[in-house]
Amino acid sequence: MTGRFAEGERVGVLTTEPLGRVLDYRAPEGGCGPGDYVVVPLGPRHVMGVVWGPGEGGFDAAKLRGVERVLDAAPMREEMRLFLARAADYTLTPLPAMLRLATRAPGLGDPPTVRRVYRASGHEPARLTGPRQRVLDALEAYGGAPVTLAELSAEAGVTGSVVKGLVKAGAILEEEAPRDLPYPPLDPGAAAVRLEGDQVAAAEALVAAVAADSYSTTLLKGVTGSGKTEVYLEAVAECLRRGRQALVLLPEIALTSEFLARVEARFGARPAEWHSGVTATERRRLWRMVSEGGAQFVAGARSALFLPFRDLGLIVVDEEHDTSYKQEEGALYNARDMAVLRASICGCPAVLASATPSLESWVNAAQGRYGRLDLGARFGAAELPEMHALDMRPEKLPANRWISEPLARSVEARIARGEQSLLFLNRRGYAPVTICRACGHQIGCDHCDARMVEHRFQKRLVCHQCGATKPMPEACPSCGVEGRMAPVGPGVERLAEEVGTRFPQARVAVLSSDLFGSARALKEQIAAIAEGGAEIIIGTQIVAKGHNFPLLTLVGVIDADLGLQGSDLRAAERTFQLVRQVAGRAGRAAGKRGVALVQTYQPEHPVIRAILGGDEEAFWRAEAEERRVAGMPPYGRLAGIILSSPDVGQVFEIGAELARADAPLRRIGAQVFGPAPAPIARVRGRHRVRLLVKAQKGAPLQAALAEWIGQVKLPANLRLAVDIDPQSFL
Numbered sequence: 001m002t003g004r005f006a007e008g009e010r011v012g013v014l015t016t017e018p019l020g021r022v023l024d025y026r027a028p029e030g031g032c033g034p035g036d037y038v039v040v041p042l043g044p045r046h047v048m049g050v051v052w053g054p055g056e057g058g059f060d061a062a063k064l065r066g067v068e069r070v071l072d073a074a075p076m077r078e079e080m081r082l083f084l085a086r087a088a089d090y091t092l093t094p095l096p097a098m099l100r101l102a103t104r105a106p107g108l109g110d111p112p113t114v115r116r117v118y119r120a121s122g123h124e125p126a127r128l129t130g131p132r133q134r135v136l137d138a139l140e141a142y143g144g145a146p147v148t149l150a151e152l153s154a155e156a157g158v159t160g161s162v163v164k165g166l167v168k169a170g171a172i173l174e175e176e177a178p179r180d181l182p183y184p185p186l187d188p189g190a191a192a193v194r195l196e197g198d199q200v201a202a203a204e205a206l207v208a209a210v211a212a213d214s215y216s217t218t219l220l221k222g223v224t225g226s227g228k229t230e231v232y233l234e235a236v237a238e239c240l241r242r243g244r245q246a247l248v249l250l251p252e253i254a255l256t257s258e259f260l261a262r263v264e265a266r267f268g269a270r271p272a273e274w275h276s277g278v279t280a281t282e283r284r285r286l287w288r289m290v291s292e293g294g295a296q297f298v299a300g301a302r303s304a305l306f307l308p309f310r311d312l313g314l315i316v317v318d319e320e321h322d323t324s325y326k327q328e329e330g331a332l333y334n335a336r337d338m339a340v341l342r343a344s345i346c347g348c349p350a351v352l353a354s355a356t357p358s359l360e361s362w363v364n365a366a367q368g369r370y371g372r373l374d375l376g377a378r379f380g381a382a383e384l385p386e387m388h389a390l391d392m393r394p395e396k397l398p399a400n401r402w403i404s405e406p407l408a409r410s411v412e413a414r415i416a417r418g419e420q421s422l423l424f425l426n427r428r429g430y431a432p433v434t435i436c437r438a439c440g441h442q443i444g445c446d447h448c449d450a451r452m453v454e455h456r457f458q459k460r461l462v463c464h465q466c467g468a469t470k471p472m473p474e475a476c477p478s479c480g481v482e483g484r485m486a487p488v489g490p491g492v493e494r495l496a497e498e499v500g501t502r503f504p505q506a507r508v509a510v511l512s513s514d515l516f517g518s519a520r521a522l523k524e525q526i527a528a529i530a531e532g533g534a535e536i537i538i539g540t541q542i543v544a545k546g547h548n549f550p551l552l553t554l555v556g557v558i559d560a561d562l563g564l565q566g567s568d569l570r571a572a573e574r575t576f577q578l579v580r581q582v583a584g585r586a587g588r589a590a591g592k593r594g595v596a597l598v599q600t601y602q603p604e605h606p607v608i609r610a611i612l613g614g615d616e617e618a619f620w621r622a623e624a625e626e627r628r629v630a631g632m633p634p635y636g637r638l639a640g641i642i643l644s645s646p647d648v649g650q651v652f653e654i655g656a657e658l659a660r661a662d663a664p665l666r667r668i669g670a671q672v673f674g675p676a677p678a679p680i681a682r683v684r685g686r687h688r689v690r691l692l693v694k695a696q697k698g699a700p701l702q703a704a705l706a707e708w709i710g711q712v713k714l715p716a717n718l719r720l721a722v723d724i725d726p727q728s729f730l
């Protein structure tokens, strides 16, 4: 490690500006050290950067500008700088873009100050108006945490004067507090742990991995309700006992109050949270506390991986197969793979937990690169739900109905017993297609090659690619005939309509990510359902993720074939994971064996049979073999290149030029396919073509890609994105 730099010495500073390289500056008065957060002049501006190392030289020392200020923040550790550099190399992302991910905290360099915060006093005001009630509700939603005036009035949707009025009335306390407070300490011995069966051995193995103080990756495989969370929380406990920090990554939507409550029950306090629903103030606090050791345990979405932990001792990636771990915009990275990278640099264990692991992790475990722990029996209850296929071929359903008679009867039986049913359909909105009955025209998006989806709840047609919306037209945009536009196929909203007709007395809840204004509203709805607030739940894939509904004993999969359409090699894996996850929601409560009914038109399909049959290992072996024969990941390597431009001729021209200049790729034995229109060929008015590069497993792919792309001069309005290990193989 390099030592400090004395005043005037040449230092290299990396900024978040898209320059692509480290710039030389003179160290300021008092000197600076590697990793210091600094402000430097850049042209006429002042930008934040990090001292990356000694200056490179080669620039006239007399013209060198000075570092203006060293910020009052713990320096970025060498481990973090190495992680960012390696992640940038792996994903072919410019280093400044990686640094941006690691500095996403507002007011990073501000000196510690106090701020005015508000808390409920516990006294009711004499006069309680609607707006005042909203303020008190908002405070309660923050669970006693102090909030700023701006946050509170925004959350309650009131002006600051309403809050001030409540302060005068004595219902709210106004206090000065240090801007960033440490998080409440967690006690690894707070609760007695009751593990049983193979949970005991699994927890012991993970505790030993933490105690070993060295890098390892373990796949923790367990069906829903097998006690995965309880088991990995024991590894967290060991990490806390050793005074080190733990990070648990969750798919954003799974970061529910349920998980937080389980942590609180185990450790006597909640973890620090990092996700898009966290206020700017909290983000800043967490960022600082993590770097100073004032946060022991962070639960967060994928970007939490870029937090400046002072002493990271464990990373858990829960639901490791989840596709939301792949960032699909800006820096394209898979948080699961980056978690393994960060663990290897920190020298700490990584735990990948899932009931239905990604094929990549399954193969890594099968080949011995990862350890593997299996949890068989369910926690509390001993069985998986009964799974049955409902063959839809003999069902003669009318055109606008999707619930078969056997499924409907099962739902009725649950209602009669006071239990819940979940109907799963992985399609948001009312209908996926709107067609003109006069001419057959289908309404598409004006900016993308996608059909628009009717959302009755919002009374609009919505493009699921770019988010564009328009009202449902009265007359057909193609032939002009009025009153003949008709919905085709079901979305969850339309399914809710059918349920309303079929079960008019039942209380119905629809869970779909677009129906809730905020993460908090969604969490509240989930909590209400868990307490019995609905008899029938209709949901998209958000219901597959980690919510526990104790009264739920029946899962109906409306269309199991949906994910099997198309020719993507991952289709089988995805469908298997999703349907198994959803089915696993049934009957988690002790003594109640759940039932999952899977509606399908192809009950003989190998994936459907694997879902029902339960021989998971055979399914993974067959999938792995298919990939191996095709030379596809994880047995080969892939990189996607997406070119996009408003000019369709230009993207194909540059794509073809790249394809021709493939010498650097051929040198490593890689092949390039394309250019071909991307799976969605036009998004937000930009035409997209895709090239796919396929290489053998050990080939030095990144270096060859960089050389290959570097040969072609790109026009200003053309964008090129490299996607290493793409999710889609098309």
Ligand SMILES: [Zn+2]
Binding pocket: 436, 437, 438, 439, 440, 441, 476, 477, 478, 479, 480, 481
């Ligand atoms: Zn028409």
Ligand SMILES: [Zn+2]
Binding pocket: 445, 446, 447, 448, 449, 450, 463, 464, 465, 466, 467, 468, 683, 684
């Ligand atoms: Zn669109």
